[in-house]
Amino acid sequence: MSDTAxxxxxxxxxxxxxxxxxxxxxxxxxxxxxxxxxxxVDDVTFTVKEGETLGLVGxxxxxKTTVGRTMLYLTEPTGxxxxxxxxxxxxxxxxxxxxxxxxxxxxxQDPYSSLDPRMTIGESVGEGLKxxxxxxxxxxHEVVIETLxxxxxxxxxxxxxxxxxxxxxxxxxxxxxxLALRPQFIVADEPVSALDVSIQSQVLNILKDLQREFNxxxxxxxxxxxxxxxxxxxxxxxxxxxxxxxxxxEELFSNPLHPYTQALMSAIPIPDPRIRRQRIILPGDVPxxxxxxxxxxxxxxxxxxxxxxxxxxxxLLEVTPGHYTACWRVE
Amino acid sequence: MTKAMPDSVSAIRTGNSKDSxxxxxxxxxxxxxxxxxxxxxxxxxxxxVKRGEIFGLVGxxxxxKSVTALSILRLIxxxxxxxxxxxxxxxxxxxxxxxxEMTDLRGRRxxxxxxxxxxxxxxxxxxxxxxxxVLKIHWSMEKEEAWNRAVELFKTVGxxxxxxxxxxxxxxxxxxxxxxxxxxxxxxxxxxxxIADEPSTALDVTIQAQILDLLKELRTKMETSVILITHDLxxxxxxxxxxxxxxxxxxxxxxxxxxxxxxxxxxxxxxxMGSIPVLxxxxxxxxxxxxxxPxxxxxxxxxxxxxxxxxxxxxxxEICTKEEPDLIPYRQGHxxxxxxxxxxxxxxxxxxxx
Numbered sequence: 001m002s003d004t005a006x007x008x009x010x011x012x013x014x015x016x017x018x019x020x021x022x023x024x025x026x027x028x029x030x031x032x033x034x035x036x037x038x039x040x041v042d043d044v045t046f047t048v049k050e051g052e053t054l055g056l057v058g059x060x061x062x063x064k065t066t067v068g069r070t071m072l073y074l075t076e077p078t079g080x081x082x083x084x085x086x087x088x089x090x091x092x093x094x095x096x097x098x099x100x101x102x103x104x105x106x107x108x109q110d111p112y113s114s115l116d117p118r119m120t121i122g123e124s125v126g127e128g129l130k131x132x133x134x135x136x137x138x139x140x141h142e143v144v145i146e147t148l149x150x151x152x153x154x155x156x157x158x159x160x161x162x163x164x165x166x167x168x169x170x171x172x173x174x175x176x177x178x179l180a181l182r183p184q185f186i187v188a189d190e191p192v193s194a195l196d197v198s199i200q201s202q203v204l205n206i207l208k209d210l211q212r213e214f215n216x217x218x219x220x221x222x223x224x225x226x227x228x229x230x231x232x233x234x235x236x237x238x239x240x241x242x243x244x245x246x247x248x249x250e251e252l253f254s255n256p257l258h259p260y261t262q263a264l265m266s267a268i269p270i271p272d273p274r275i276r277r278q279r280i281i282l283p284g285d286v287p288x289x290x291x292x293x294x295x296x297x298x299x300x301x302x303x304x305x306x307x308x309x310x311x312x313x314x315x316l317l318e319v320t321p322g323h324y325t326a327c328w329r330v331e
Numbered sequence: 332m333t334k335a336m337p338d339s340v341s342a343i344r345t346g347n348s349k350d351s352x353x354x355x356x357x358x359x360x361x362x363x364x365x366x367x368x369x370x371x372x373x374x375x376x377x378x379x380v381k382r383g384e385i386f387g388l389v390g391x392x393x394x395x396k397s398v399t400a401l402s403i404l405r406l407i408x409x410x411x412x413x414x415x416x417x418x419x420x421x422x423x424x425x426x427x428x429x430x431x432e433m434t435d436l437r438g439r440r441x442x443x444x445x446x447x448x449x450x451x452x453x454x455x456x457x458x459x460x461x462x463x464x465v466l467k468i469h470w471s472m473e474k475e476e477a478w479n480r481a482v483e484l485f486k487t488v489g490x491x492x493x494x495x496x497x498x499x500x501x502x503x504x505x506x507x508x509x510x511x512x513x514x515x516x517x518x519x520x521x522x523x524x525x526i527a528d529e530p531s532t533a534l535d536v537t538i539q540a541q542i543l544d545l546l547k548e549l550r551t552k553m554e555t556s557v558i559l560i561t562h563d564l565x566x567x568x569x570x571x572x573x574x575x576x577x578x579x580x581x582x583x584x585x586x587x588x589x590x591x592x593x594x595x596x597x598x599x600x601x602x603x604m605g606s607i608p609v610l611x612x613x614x615x616x617x618x619x620x621x622x623x624x625p626x627x628x629x630x631x632x633x634x635x636x637x638x639x640x641x642x643x644x645x646x647x648x649e650i651c652t653k654e655e656p657d658l659i660p661y662r663q664g665h666x667x668x669x670x671x672x673x674x675x676x677x678x679x680x681x682x683x684x685x
Contacts, residue, residue, distance in 0.1 A: 059535040166623045196391040196624070197562060201606035201617035208616070223536065226565075230608035230617070253611065267540035268610050269565030273588045281544055282537045284491065285505045 011049040014085065014185060014217050015071070020044045021079035022063075022070045026290065038289050040066040042241035043080070045316070048185070053211065053218040055232030055249075057225060057264075059286055063241040064221045068187040071219070072104050073097065084185070102132055105178035109190035111170035115162040115177075121148070122158030125176045132181060147176045150213075151206055168199035172206060179210065185217045192227060204231060225268050229253055234322075237261045240297040241289055243316060247323040257325040260298050296328065304329060353556050354380040354403070354524060359416035361395075361402045368628040372398040372411070374580035377658065380524065385550060385557040387571035387588070389564060393624055394577040396560045400526045403558075404441060405433050420524070439469050442517035446529035448509035452501040458512040459485070459497025465519040484515040489545060507538035514545065521553060528560045543570060564607060568592055576600050579625055579635040582658055586665040596667050596682075598642040634670065642671055650678040 020041055028035040041063040048054045056064045070077050073089050082089040084100065092100055105128075108114040115124055126144040134140060145155045151172040162170060171191060178186050188207065192200040208231065210216060222228050228235055229249060236246040237260065245258040256262045263280040270277075282301045287293055293300050299309040308328050316326040356378050363370040373395040380386045388396040402413050405425065418425040420441065428436065445451045453461060462481040466472045472480065478497075485493035488511040501509055510530060517525055527546065531539035543566065550557055559570055567574050568588060575585040576597065584597040595601040605618030622639040625631055631638050637651040650670050658668040661683075671682045 059537065168623060197564070198391060198603055198606050198620040199623065201608075202619050204608070205616055205619060225536070226608040226610045229610060229613060249613075263537060265610065267536045269539075269543070269563060269569045270610055271564035271568045271592065271604065271607060272609070273568040273592050275568075279540060279544070281540055285507055285538065286535070 011051060013047040014050040015048040016083040017044065017046050017048075017067075017071060017080070018083070019080040020067065020070060020077060020082065022066050022075065023078045036290055039241050039292060040289055041070060042292075044238075044241075044243050045080075046236055046243060046246060048217055048219060049233075050184075050217055051211070051215050052233040053220050053231055055228035055235040056219060056221045056238060057223065057228045057235060058238035059223060059264075061240075061286060061289060062238040063289070064223075064238050065189055067238070068106065068189050068219055068221050072101070072106060072187060074106075098132070102128075102181045103184045104187070105181065105183040105185070106187045106189060107171075107174050107178050107191045110194050111167055111174050112162075112194075114174055115170060117162050120159055120161055121153075121165075121173050124162075125158070125173065125180050128177065128181045134181070143180060144176075147180045148173075150179065150210060151176045152202075166199075167195050168202055171195060171199075171203050175203070175206060175210070179214070182214065183216070185219070187219045187221065189221045190223070191220075193222065193224060200227070207231065225265060237264065240287065240292050242297060242326065243324075244298065244327070245323075245325040246316070247325075251320075251323050255323075257319060257323070257330050258298075258327050259302050259304050259329070261325075263303070296326075351382050352379050353382045353421060354558075355417075355419040356399070356403065357417040357419075359399065359402055359418065360414045361398050361407055361411060361416075362414050363411040365410055365628075370627045371580050371630065372627060373402060376416075376577075376580075376582055378575050378582060378585065380556050380558060381573075382523075382556055383550070383554050384572040385547075385559055385570055387567045387574035388558060388560045388577060389562065389567050389574060390577035391562055391624060393579075393627065395580040396577050397528050399577070400443065400528055400558060400560055403526065404437055404443060406437075438465065438517075438522070439520045440522055441524045441526065442520060442522040443526040443528065444510070444513045444517050444530050446532050448506060448513045448533070449501050449504065451513060452509060454501050457498050457500055458504065458509075458515075462497075462512065462515050462519055465516050469520045480519075481515070484519055485512070488512075488515045488518070488549075489541070490515075505538075506534050507541060510534065510542050511545070514542075514549070518549060518553065518555070522555060524556045524558065526558045526560070529562070530559075531566065532561065532563070539566075546570070564604065576603075579630065580627060581635065581668065582666075583636065583668045584666065585658070590662075590665050594665075596661055596665070596672065597636075597669050598640050598671070599636045602641075634668075642669075646671065646681045648678075648681070650675065 021043055022041040023037040023039050025034040026036040026038060044067060058064045069075050071082050077090055122144050125147055126140050129140045129143060144158055148158060153172060192203050220231055232249050234248050235252045236243050239260050245261045256265055263282045266277060266280045280303060284301050295310040295312055296314050299305045306328060314326045314328045314331055316324050317331055318324050319330055356376060359373055359376045361373040363372055376399055390396050401407055403418055407413055459481045462484055463477040466477040466480050482493055482497055485497055490496050490508055490511050531542045571588050573587050574591050575582045578599050584600045595604055602618060602620040606620060620639055625635055633652040633654055634656055637643055643651045648670055656668050656670045656673050658666050659673055661667045661672055672680050674680050
């Protein structure tokens with residue numbers, strides 16, 4: 001597929017991901033030879049527009065986290081390219097790459113293990129500034145305090161250690177850490193799934209406020225469809241290393257075309273006992289990405305499978321403007 | 332000698348009229364005596380479970396919902412201790428049973444399934460062995476009979492290729508399959524009550540849907556009452572008949588599921604409902620409950636939710652931070668623990684049911 005096919009009108013694209021591939025080797029035997037490949041991300045193409053939130057949703061093992069990490073060049077890609085503005089990220093090395101990283105930050109899922117227990121919050125949040133040699137020590141301190149305030153923490157918190165904070169507070173520190181360098185783009189990898197429900201909304205609201213204030217672009221990775229719907233402008237659904245559907249939020253949630261998206265939505269329990277829906281219960285488990293099924297990867301679990309599906313893989317096609325799906329039923 | 336395994340569930344369920352109380356918990360208190368102080372994990376919990384119903388216990392982490400369940404089965408270990416309360420199961424007073432009588436009752440009449448299915452199973456025995464063991468112990472079945480029945484149970488809980496999967500060790504099962512094996516074990520004894528502690532939380536959404544569906548189906552088929560413990564209000568709405576909301580070791584609101592979602596009256600319940608994004612209902616901003624859950628060692632005086640409560644500030648209630656309200660009827664079958672609806676000597680409730 002050509003990259004222009006995925007470009008849609010509207011805002012300008014900040015990031016263009018083309019045919020991204022990431023395989024992990026599986027080693028075995030006495031000599032630890034590579035015996036197989038886990039196809040975590042297998043030919044994924046999409047764009048992220050400036051100032052938008054692209055939601056990336058899927059079940060565990062679908063490759064959504066790997067997409068985020070590979071995009072930031074935190075792991076070596078197997079193939080494909082990522083354009084950030086005019087720069088080809090994977091071609092960068094040394095200082096150029098380091099400078100690029102100022103613009104791209106990440107927020108992790110587990111706020112308990114993603115902060116160094118021996119660094120104060122102020123040191124943690126200011127670490128990036130120091131590495132990039134921003135300003136003097138006192139200027140950096142000012143930025144740290146200002147950033148902490150942006151996420152609802154006070155200046156005296158900067159002298160404390162991670163264990164003194166609750167999960168929600170730690171996640172806000174994680175956000176401050178990502179924000180300190182004033183990046184353009186943040187990958188938020190399941191930022192609220194480890195938090196209690198009453199705390200989730202605090203963090204989601206902060207992410208939205210900061211986006212408005214700093215014109216941030218987010219890739220928001222999550223398995224929770226309701227959270228993704230709440231925060232995203234556009235949503236991509238992944239299954240076994242592939243994007244199966246991508247559309248603007250309203251379009252995706254009102255008119256899901258891929259049977260997997262439909263099943264995923266119908267499986268989510270809705271907190272309203274009066275709503276009685278016909279659930280689509282998918283049989284079986286997600287197959288292993290070590291040995292993905294031939295043809296469409298979803299076909300062994302698909303409720304509307306056809307003969308054709310097990311032979312040939314469907315392409316991700318634009319069905320209506322901005323709405324892409326990979327399914328033989330639609331093609 | 333083989334005990335007669337009942338042919339049908341109704342054979343053991345005869346004489347039990349519906350709507351009668353199966354389990355009654357009265358003023359249950361379970362504390363943990365730690366080096367840092369006494370953690371009041373469950374601090375005065377009362378509720379009833381009726382025959383054939385699914386009763387939900389919902390709350391955030393640390394609210395005491397799991398400890399409540401473990402206390403019913405008396406599975407609390409040091410430094411924890413059940414310090415007070417009564418638990419009646421049909422006409423048996425569980426709190427008075429000897430350890431031996433309790434062991435006999437556990438698994439046979441009350442079963443439990445847990446959140447982490449793979450780690451709850453014994454890694455060195457096959458799934459089939461573990462289910463068959465339950466049958467051998469509780470129904471005194473012979474080896475072969477127990478094994479055949481285990482295969483049947485594997486089919487009942489919807490494990491694909493049941494004949495082969497009985498030979499699988501826990502690590503060879505997926506999360507969903509392992510949870511099905513747990514459910515098969517729990518149901519092997521045809522228990523009257525099944526306690527399910529976050530049975531679908533660790534699973535992917537499409538697998539969660541399968542497991543919840545299975546639980547519902549089994550409730551209908553086996554007429555087992557279920558206590559479903561979860562933090563997910565969506566799961567509660569789809570699964571349960573009646574529900575109790577817990578906060579910091581106490582029930583703060585209790586009602587049938589429709590009433591609770593249509594008219595949540597406790598500020599915590601309504602705050603919780605406003606703070607979750609709901610599929611299909613996009614809002615610009617989510618409601619926020621300020622602050623976080625209190626430390627159970629050092630509980631705030633008065634109502635435990637008072638420090639985070641907006642309704643307290645809006646209604647300028649002073650009593651909330653001094654005295655704790657009781658769990659009282661707001662309407663028929665709808666209980667709430669809040670000074671907004673309760674009078675006292677020098678306090679007049681600002682709100683009440685129309």
